[in-house]
Structures are given as C-alpha cells and as structure tokens.
Amino acid sequence: MPQSLIKDILIIFACSIPVVLLLKRIHLPLVVGFLFTGALIGSHGLGLITNAQSVDTLAELGLALLLFSVGLEFSLDSFAFIRKRAMTVALAQIILTCGAGWLMGHWLGWPLGRSLYFGCVISLSSSAIVLSIFYEKKMGDSVPGRLTTTILIVQDLAFIPMIVLLPLLGPDTPNDSLLLMTLANRGVAILVLIAIVFFGRLIINQVMRHIATLGQRQMFVIAVLILGLGISWLTASMGLSFALGAFVGGLLIGFTSYKHQALAEVAPFRHCFNSLFFVSIGMLLNIQFVWDNFSIILLVLLLIPLTKLFITVGISTLVKIPLRVGIVTGLALAQIGEFSFLLVHNGFRAGVIGPYLHDLIIAVAVFNMMLTPFLILNAHKWAAHINQLLLTTKRFTKFACDDKQTISPIRQKLVDHVIICGFGPLGETLSHLFDKHNTPYVVLELNPKTIQRIRKKNVIAFYGDGTSEEILYESRIENAKLIAITVPDFLDNIAIIKQARSLNPDLQIITRSKYRSDVDKLYAAGANVVISEELEGGIEMARYGLKMVGIPVNEVDQLMTHIREYGSADFFN
Incomplete structure (x- = not known):
C-alpha cells in the first residue's frame, strides 16, 4: 500500500477523533463530525489531504459496504405490514420530488437533462443516517418510523434504474443505433441481476445454513464477504456500479434467517469504511464555492426540505395517513442520500452535470445531512404543535391513530419476556421451566439446526448471539425482564452482559461461570446473579456427602437453604 495513502488515512482518523468527541459533547451524531472533519482537512480547507483520489477509492468501498448493510436490512415484511x-x-x-427538482432546475435556467438529473438526485434520502438515528432513539417501530423505512427501501430500489439510465442524458450520448445497443446491454445486465436475486433467493438460505453448520465463524464471515464482493465485481464488469452489486449481495443475504448475524459480523468493517465515506464527502465541499454562492446554496438548502416535506404530507393526507405521521416522515426524508452521491459522481463523469452543479449539490447535501439529526429529533415536537393547531377543524381528527398498532407482530409479543442466550442443555432446561409457568421467551442461538428445531415449536428464535446490538434490539431487549446467558465462554459472557446492560439498564441478568475466579469479573460487568459451576458442584457433592457421613438430613437441608438464600456464588465470597 502506498505510504501516501497510509498517511492520509492516519490524518483522517487522527483528526476525526477530536472533532467527533467535541461534537458529541454538544449531542451531534458521528456523521456530522465526519462531514465536518472532511471539510476541515480537505483540499478546500486546511489542505492536509493531497491524495484525494486514494481516499475516493476507499470511500467507494465504504459506500459499497454501507449499501451492503442497507440490502441486509431490507425486509419484505416492511411492505406487507403497511401495505398499499x-x-x-x-x-x-x-x-x-423528481418533478419538483426538474421544475426547480427549469426555474434556475438549467437544460432539461440537467434539471431531470437534479430531480432524481434530490428524490433520494439517506438510509444510513435516518435508520441509524431511528435505531438509536428506538423510533423504528413507530408509525412514522415504519412508513419512513418503507419509503427509503423503495427509494433504494428506484436508484437501480436511475444509475443505469440517467448517464445516457449526457452530451456524449451515442447515436440511435449505439443508444439502442447501450440500452440493450444495460437491460441484459439488469435482467441478470434480477435472475441472481430470484434464483439466489431459492438456494442462499440452504447455502448459508450449511456454512453456519460448520461452526466456524471465520467461514461465515468469508462467505458473506465473497457473496458481497463477488456480485459487486459482476455488476462492475457489466458496466454497472460496484456499489449496486454490494446492495444486491446484501439483499440476497437479507432474505435468509442469518441476516442479523451477517450484519453483526460486517459491522466493524462497515463503521470503519463508512467513516471514510462521509469524511471523503466532506472533503468534496468547496469552501470558496460556498462563500461565492452562499445565497443560491441557502435557497436550495431551504427549498429541498420544504419541497419533500410538503409532498410527503400532501400524499399522506390524501391516503388518510395521520397528519402528524406525514410531518415526521417528511422531516426524516428531508436530506439528500448516499445513493445521490453516486448519481452525482456518475453524472459528472458522463458530462450530464458540470462543475458548478456538482459543487452546488455537494454543498447542499453536506449541510443538509448535518441538519438531519436536528430535524428528526425535533420532528415529533413540531408535528404535535402543527397538529394541535390544525385540529381546531374536525377534518384531521379522523386521521388519528396509535403508533403501537404498527409494531411488528413478532416483536409485539415480546413484552416482559426472557431472552435466553444459548440453547444447549442448560438453555433448553430453562425453556421447559418457563413453558410450565407460561413465561414468554426468545432464544438466541448460533446452531442453525437448533434454530430450525425450536422454530417448529413456534418458539421465537434468532440466529446469532447476544454480543450483537442488532440482534438484542430485534429481541426487543428494551422491554425484556430478564436475560439468561447460558453460553460457557467467559469472554462472550462479559461482552453479552455489557451489551445488554447498555441497552436496558434495568434488565435482570443471570449468567454462569465455569470458574470461581471469574465470578467477580462477571458481577463487575453488570450481572445480577452469577451461578458458579465449581461452587454448585461442590455444594451438591457436600449435600450428599454430609448425609452419607451421618449429618442429620434436616441440618443439611437447612444449610443448603441458607446457602441458596444468598446465591451459591455469593455465600463464600
């Protein structure tokens, strides 16, 4: 790897840490910090990064991983649940929104192709930013959250024909015969992708199950990366986008029951490269251009969120979705998304948009993304105020609804439940006891055969372990009463305890420890009760031994009761 590239990466991360920490103190998200860092160290800022092309390469890989995770999170249930x-x-x-963008460009005197391209660019919103905020604030199961998620998924799919067809609007568009040939080639490429998704969906679950059955975590990660990178290479070789292939690869794995574990496994790569992506976007911000064109940037920056808000609210009202929901959804979709940057990059390369429009879109998008957390976090409050004002007329009262009605049916069952991490003999014993007392529970397990077996008994089970924040969230840990960690590995135990405690501070956590020396460490990590296998074994042997040497049964039973009142791991502490 070239030394200059290593130096640039070091500069990016070294500058990102203090900037992100500073902005975090004023409660701004990581994305804002990365964008600001890029603007600060880029060639238009302090000029600390000179090799922007190398960073662009890493950013493209980061975008591919980001879109791969978007594909993983894709769910047909999102469509089926909210429906028409x-x-x-x-x-x-x-x-x-495409039409409004075209009118905006026409009003500013841009050519037809450029205006249409601009409309497509602003019609897409950022799945990465919006869904991460929803996830952090536990807004994903609300009515606005599910509506926004559905719209984002449809936008992500709409990007595919956009990336294929829009570059043909450039000045270098071939003549009619070559144009037809180009369209035919790209049509064939899209049909190949559709075939991959259709046929791949039929076999991918069996393939992933066989790999998971090997019990080798490294093989699972390698298989996930091979699928994502393989389809990315295929789409790039067919003249389509590398990142588009990553999205399709994630889409395929997203159809399987292993999607949550796959998402957890690629999370470190995703977060690392995503930070490079957002920093590189910030580096594209031309500070001098912003200064020279401040008024037009401010105008477009205001027009885009307002346009998307009014369109979303208007359509939502027409289809009798509550006004408050439409407002929150419109504000959540107010930014320009990561797919838009790919459109801008390809459009600039194809000559559809010139340097001026390129810099304008980048400037508006960067500031727009920075405003997104502020808009989303205040959306409910503003929507409530607007809704209250408009409810002076009875017209809007019929649109009222309860957000809880749209929580996914599976997750809706998970209230005051138990999470069992690991379904070996110990975990299965716990499940039988919970069944006898009608206590609801959900199972997290890494053995795919076990998952299949217990799902046949209508038990809610997920493939993965409790070290993954995504899987714990899917298990509705925020509403759980207890998590029982039955996995034998000490380090996994510690990781699960810390992750669970961070997501639900009031959660009761019970776990096991093979060695007495590890008990205190598990308590320090946040466990409420630790069962020491050494002590439990010793107590049981002592119970039988004391009786065998003639100690009265009532005295032995009294001693055992006294020990268990403290908990076996605490009594001799």
Whole structure:
C-alpha cells in the first residue's frame, strides 16, 4: 500500500477523533463530525489531504459496504405490514420530488437533462443516517418510523434504474443505433441481476445454513464477504456500479434467517469504511464555492426540505395517513442520500452535470445531512404543535391513530419476556421451566439446526448471539425482564452482559461461570446473579456427602437453604 495513502488515512482518523468527541459533547451524531472533519482537512480547507483520489477509492468501498448493510436490512415484511398506503406514498413521493427538482432546475435556467438529473438526485434520502438515528432513539417501530423505512427501501430500489439510465442524458450520448445497443446491454445486465436475486433467493438460505453448520465463524464471515464482493465485481464488469452489486449481495443475504448475524459480523468493517465515506464527502465541499454562492446554496438548502416535506404530507393526507405521521416522515426524508452521491459522481463523469452543479449539490447535501439529526429529533415536537393547531377543524381528527398498532407482530409479543442466550442443555432446561409457568421467551442461538428445531415449536428464535446490538434490539431487549446467558465462554459472557446492560439498564441478568475466579469479573460487568459451576458442584457433592457421613438430613437441608438464600456464588465470597 502506498505510504501516501497510509498517511492520509492516519490524518483522517487522527483528526476525526477530536472533532467527533467535541461534537458529541454538544449531542451531534458521528456523521456530522465526519462531514465536518472532511471539510476541515480537505483540499478546500486546511489542505492536509493531497491524495484525494486514494481516499475516493476507499470511500467507494465504504459506500459499497454501507449499501451492503442497507440490502441486509431490507425486509419484505416492511411492505406487507403497511401495505398499499405506504407504497402509494413512497412511489408518489419519488415521482413528485423528481418533478419538483426538474421544475426547480427549469426555474434556475438549467437544460432539461440537467434539471431531470437534479430531480432524481434530490428524490433520494439517506438510509444510513435516518435508520441509524431511528435505531438509536428506538423510533423504528413507530408509525412514522415504519412508513419512513418503507419509503427509503423503495427509494433504494428506484436508484437501480436511475444509475443505469440517467448517464445516457449526457452530451456524449451515442447515436440511435449505439443508444439502442447501450440500452440493450444495460437491460441484459439488469435482467441478470434480477435472475441472481430470484434464483439466489431459492438456494442462499440452504447455502448459508450449511456454512453456519460448520461452526466456524471465520467461514461465515468469508462467505458473506465473497457473496458481497463477488456480485459487486459482476455488476462492475457489466458496466454497472460496484456499489449496486454490494446492495444486491446484501439483499440476497437479507432474505435468509442469518441476516442479523451477517450484519453483526460486517459491522466493524462497515463503521470503519463508512467513516471514510462521509469524511471523503466532506472533503468534496468547496469552501470558496460556498462563500461565492452562499445565497443560491441557502435557497436550495431551504427549498429541498420544504419541497419533500410538503409532498410527503400532501400524499399522506390524501391516503388518510395521520397528519402528524406525514410531518415526521417528511422531516426524516428531508436530506439528500448516499445513493445521490453516486448519481452525482456518475453524472459528472458522463458530462450530464458540470462543475458548478456538482459543487452546488455537494454543498447542499453536506449541510443538509448535518441538519438531519436536528430535524428528526425535533420532528415529533413540531408535528404535535402543527397538529394541535390544525385540529381546531374536525377534518384531521379522523386521521388519528396509535403508533403501537404498527409494531411488528413478532416483536409485539415480546413484552416482559426472557431472552435466553444459548440453547444447549442448560438453555433448553430453562425453556421447559418457563413453558410450565407460561413465561414468554426468545432464544438466541448460533446452531442453525437448533434454530430450525425450536422454530417448529413456534418458539421465537434468532440466529446469532447476544454480543450483537442488532440482534438484542430485534429481541426487543428494551422491554425484556430478564436475560439468561447460558453460553460457557467467559469472554462472550462479559461482552453479552455489557451489551445488554447498555441497552436496558434495568434488565435482570443471570449468567454462569465455569470458574470461581471469574465470578467477580462477571458481577463487575453488570450481572445480577452469577451461578458458579465449581461452587454448585461442590455444594451438591457436600449435600450428599454430609448425609452419607451421618449429618442429620434436616441440618443439611437447612444449610443448603441458607446457602441458596444468598446465591451459591455469593455465600463464600
């Protein structure tokens, strides 16, 4: 690897840490810190990074991993659950926003192709930023959260025809015969992708199950990366985008029951390269251009969120979605997304957009993304105020609804439940006892055969372990009463305890320890009760031994009761 590239990466991370920590103190998200870092160290800022092309290469890989995770999180249940109204809002929002962008460009005197391209760019929103905020604030299961997620998924899918067809609007568009040939080639490429998704969906679950059955975590990670990178290479060789292939690869794994574990496994890579992606976007910000064109940037920066808000609210109202929901959804979708940067990059390369429009979109997008957390976190409060004002007329009262009604049916069952991490003999014993007392529980297990077996008994089970924040969230840990950690590995135990405690401070945590010397460490990590296998074995042997040497049974039973009142691991502490 070239020394200059290593130096640039070191500069990026070295500058990112203090900037992100500073902004975190004023409660701004990581994305804002990375964007600000890029603007600060880029060639238009302090000029600390000179090899922008190398960083762009890493950023493209970061975007591919980001889109791979977006594909992993794709779920057909999101469409089936909200059904026709959400799909209507999603499709109409994209079409009308494209039209509004075209009108905006026409008003500013841009050519037809450039205006249409601009409309497509602003019609897409950021799945990465919006979903991360929803996830952090536990907003994903609300009505606005599920509606926004559905719209984002439809936007992500709409990006595919955009990336294929829009570059043909450039000045270098071939003549009619070559144009038809180009369209035919790209049509064939899309059909190949559709075939991969259709046929791959039929076999991918069996393939991933066989790999998971090997019990080798490294093989699982390698298989996930091979699938993502392999399809990315295929799409790039067919003249499509590398990142598009990563999205399709994630989409395939997202159809399987191993999606949550795959998402957990690629999380370290994703977070690392995503930071490079957002820093590189910030580096594209031309500070001098912002200064020279401040008024037009401010105008477009205001027009884009307002346009997307009014369109979303208008369509939502027409299909009888509550006004408050439409407002929150419109504010959540107010930014320009990561797919838009790929469109801008390809459009600039194809000559559809020139340097001026390129710099304008980048400037607006960077500031727009920085405002997104502020808009989302205040959306409910603003929507409530607006809703209260408009409810003076009875027209809007019929649109009222309860957010809890749209929580996924599976996750809706998980209230005051137990999470069992590991379903070996110990975990299965616990499940039988919980069944006898009608206590709801969910199982996290890494053995795919075990998952299949217990799902046949209508037990809610997920493939993965409790070290993953994503899987614990899917298990609805925020509403759980207890997590029982039955896995024997000490380090896994520590990681699960810390992760669970961070997500639910009031959660009761019970776990096991093979050695007495590890008990205190597990308590320090946050466990409420630790069962020491050495002490439990010793106590049981002592119970039988004392009786065998003639100690009265009532005295032995009294001693055992006294020990268990303290908990076996605490009594001799």
